[in-house]
Amino acid sequence: MRKIFVIGIGVGDPDQMTIQAIKALNQVDVFFIPDKGSEKAALRDLRTGICRRFIENTCYRMIDVDIPQRAAGGDYLAGVDEWHGRLAAIYSRLFEQELADDEIGGILVWGDPAIYDSTLRIIERVRAKGLALEIEVIPGISSIQVLAARHRIALNEIGESVLLTTGRKLADGFPSGAGSVVVLLDGAQAFAGLSEPDLEIFWGAYLGTEDEILLSGKLADVGEEIKTVRRDAREKHGWIMDTYLLRKAGPS
Ligand SMILES: C[S@@+](CC[C@H](N)C(=O)[O-])C[C@H]1O[C@@H](n2cnc3c(N)ncnc32)[C@H](O)[C@@H]1O
Structure with missing residues (x-):
């Protein structure tokens, strides 16, 4: 079964990476790196910098995930729900296309995945669509x-x-x-x-x-x-x- 590590990476200082997070990074075959446009380019660079610094082998792959904009206006919760649905569809397709059945994917989450971050909710929606995934969450410094x-x-x-x-x-x-x-x-x-x-x-x-x-x-x-x-x-x-x-x- 495909496995996904959701790894908390701290909030900007690579020294905030825990040993548990570094061990998880080193097991990942494919990283799914969210790309939110120029505003977050600096944060994307920090993520890829963390991979370069802490991963000992060089055989991992990186897949950019184009994150669509959330529709502005209207009911806030309904808007977020619709946006998460689109994100779940994107991740579902990428996991199926880019990750072999016995491989491990990694998503690097800013800070801690449990605090004001929807990665876990979105992955649950991917699972609800029928894709079998094992999920392991590595807490991070928030x-x-x-x-x-x-x-x-x-x-x-x-x-x-x-x-x-x-x-x-x-x-x-x-x-x-x-x-x-x-x-x-x-x-x-x-x-x-x-x-x-x-x-x-x-x-x-x-x-x-x-x-x-x-x-x-x-x-x-x-x-x-x-x-x-x-x-x-x-x-x-x-x-x-x-x-x-x-x-x-x-x-x-
Ligand atoms: C989507 S939430 C993610 C929170 C993250 N999961 C955490 O554990 O910190 C983004 C918000 O976290 C806060 N945040 C994240 N990184 C920060 C940083 N380096 N300095 C100050 N605030 C930060 C800001 O309030 C920002 O609007």
């Missing part, structure tokens, strides 16, 4: 862990909860009763629309790369600076990935 490490903070306050969410959700307001809130996928700086006076923010962009930027402080004091720094960095690099933690400032 942007969330790197954010906490760089700011030298624990994600949770003592005995409190941590909520992972998106900029899209935060736009509805700071979640009531939440302890610490970690926000990913925020292209619209939803933090700037929050009215709570006593929030602290720990923000990081390009975490784990040589372009890393960190800012932190009371949201009221540093919010505008983060917006400016973010805009300038995005202009300079042509892309940005940033994440942040918000919580009410307290005695600890």
Whole structure:
């Protein structure tokens, strides 16, 4: 049966590769490398660089996967579902064409495959279409862990909860009763629309790369600076990935 390794590769620093991930890389016959156009070219280069650096044999093959754009507008969940369906069809065809029945495929997932990444959902859809696949998931270092490490903070306050969410959700307001809130996928700086006076923010962009930027402080004091720094960095690099933690400032 064909096997697929879904391998978490960290978020930009090849030193974040775990030994388990490196062992898995070295078993892969065919890598399926998503190609999302120029915006993500830098991330694609990081993926192929990881292969060159950590794989000892040279007999693996690389297949580009053209990732279609998600249709804009309309119902968000329906749009994502339709997009995942198209992606499942693409992966299904590529696995059948490019992977012999006894071979191992590899998909390198940014950060950890379990955190705001749909690779596992898409592969389940491939299996649901009838293609027999064995799946093994290798956890990776997530942007969330790197954010906490760089700011030298624990994600949770003592005995409190941590909520992972998106900029899209935060736009509805700071979640009531939440302890610490970690926000990913925020292209619209939803933090700037929050009215709570006593929030602290720990923000990081390009975490784990040589372009890393960190800012932190009371949201009221540093919010505008983060917006400016973010805009300038995005202009300079042509892309940005940033994440942040918000919580009410307290005695600890
Ligand atoms: C599709 S999610 C993938 C998350 C990933 N699976 C993880 O474990 O970090 C992409 C979001 O992760 C965050 N992210 C990923 N890499 C990052 C990095 N190097 N620096 C800052 N944020 C990052 C950003 O919020 C970005 O919008």
